[in-house]
Amino acid sequence: MIEAAMIWNEPNNKSHWDPELDPDWSRFATMAILAADAIKRENPAVTKVLGGISPIDAGFMTRMKEFGVLDHLDAVAVHGFPLDWNLWQIQEWPQKLGEISAVIDLPIWVSEVGISTFGAEEVQVWGLRRTAELLIGNTPRIQWYSLYDLPRAWEATTRHREAEGSSYYRHFYMGLLREDGTPKPALEEFLRYAPQIGLVQWFHYQDHRLDDAVAWMKRLGVTHMRTGLSWADSFRPNALDWFDRQMQALEDFNVTVTFCFTPEHRGLQxxxxxxxxxxxxxxxxxxxxxxxxxxxISAGAVPARRASAA
Structure with missing residues (x-):
């Protein structure tokens, strides 16, 4: 079931929202308010969450507050990768949450946190353990990124691959499972923390890993997870068939579904x-x-399983 709808993903990161086209985030604020209100009209019970910010920036959150965006939401989210991309250390997690709680009154979710195995798989084991120590009990939602490594034949969602150097390739080593589906050492460590910690798994259009991912999450005791439904993908052939298959496969979990990504023909660029x-x-x-x-329910709608099969 969908428990939460997240509006965009990392809106303050230029890999996900173009700062040159929206330097003061006013366009994003307008879009987020419209989306939140549209979600509420369809189902007021769905938790509306501001897309997880990366970097964790109290100034951006203050800007959203000034635009009135937070008045339309139920929670905000942050993303943190201190061992891979952020310019702060892992033990600063409580401080980072405190910086956001100092400027807002809404619950703060950690909707993406992870450690790559780019350098060594043992680093991920230690990082998962330390992350759990720092975050469990201090935030209502923790979602580990991710279940699978990103296949090397694919591309990471970024606009600055050439400038990132080795940082770009860390994107491909964030999983608890390798690309071929074999477990990394941190998978056994994760078993200690589920279901308190959930998982993030982005499924690409017609993703061959969907059924195996569901089986793994159930085996691990995961009860809540986060994925996405791409506005851009909705214009692909038979997109709704794929969306139906994805959401039906995930119906036994409490799902945070992230709505994001502009179709090329519907953007300013x-x-x-x-x-x-x-x-x-x-x-x-x-x-x-x-x-x-x-x-x-107030709309007299049929259950999600029947609706997705229609």
Whole structure:
């Protein structure tokens, strides 16, 4: 079941939202408010979450507050990768949460946290253990990124691959499972913390890993997870068939579904990071997905399983 809808992913990261097209985030704020209100109209019981920010920036959160975005939400989220990309150390997690709680009153979710095995698989074991010590009990949601390594034949979602150097390749080593599905040492460590810690797994269009991922999450005792439904992907051939298959496969989990990524033909620029030409269109996509996969009881909707099979 969908328990939460997250509006965008890392909006303050140029790999996910273009700062040149929206230097003060006012376009994002408008879009987020429209999306949150559209989700609420379809199902008020779904928790509305601001897309997890990366870097963790109290200034960005204050900007969202000033624009009135937080008045339309139930929670905010942060992403942290102190052993791979962030310029702070892992023991600073409580301080980072404190910086955000100092400027807002909403619950703060940690919707992505992870450690790559780029340098050594043993680092991930230690990092998972230390992350659990620092975060369990201090945030209502912790979602580990990720279950699978990103296949090397694919591309990481980034706009600055050439400038990242080795940092780019860390994207491919974040899983508890290797690309071929074999477990890394940290998988056994993760068993100690589920279901207090959930998982993040992005499923690409027609992702061959979907069924195996579901089986692994159930084996690990995961009860809540986070994934995405891409507005850009919704324009692919037979997109709704794929969305139906994905959401039906995940129906036994409490799912945070992230809505993000602009179709090239609907952006100010032809790129997934672009603000949309018409922000209401993104809100309409969010509403349609909630109506299809988490319909409000007050609307007299059928259960999600039957709706996804229609």
């Amino acid at each position: 032809p790129h997934h990071t672009s603000p949309p030409l018409v922000p209401e269109e993104f809100a309409e996509f969010c509403a349609a997905m909630i109506q299809r996969y988490a319909p409000g």
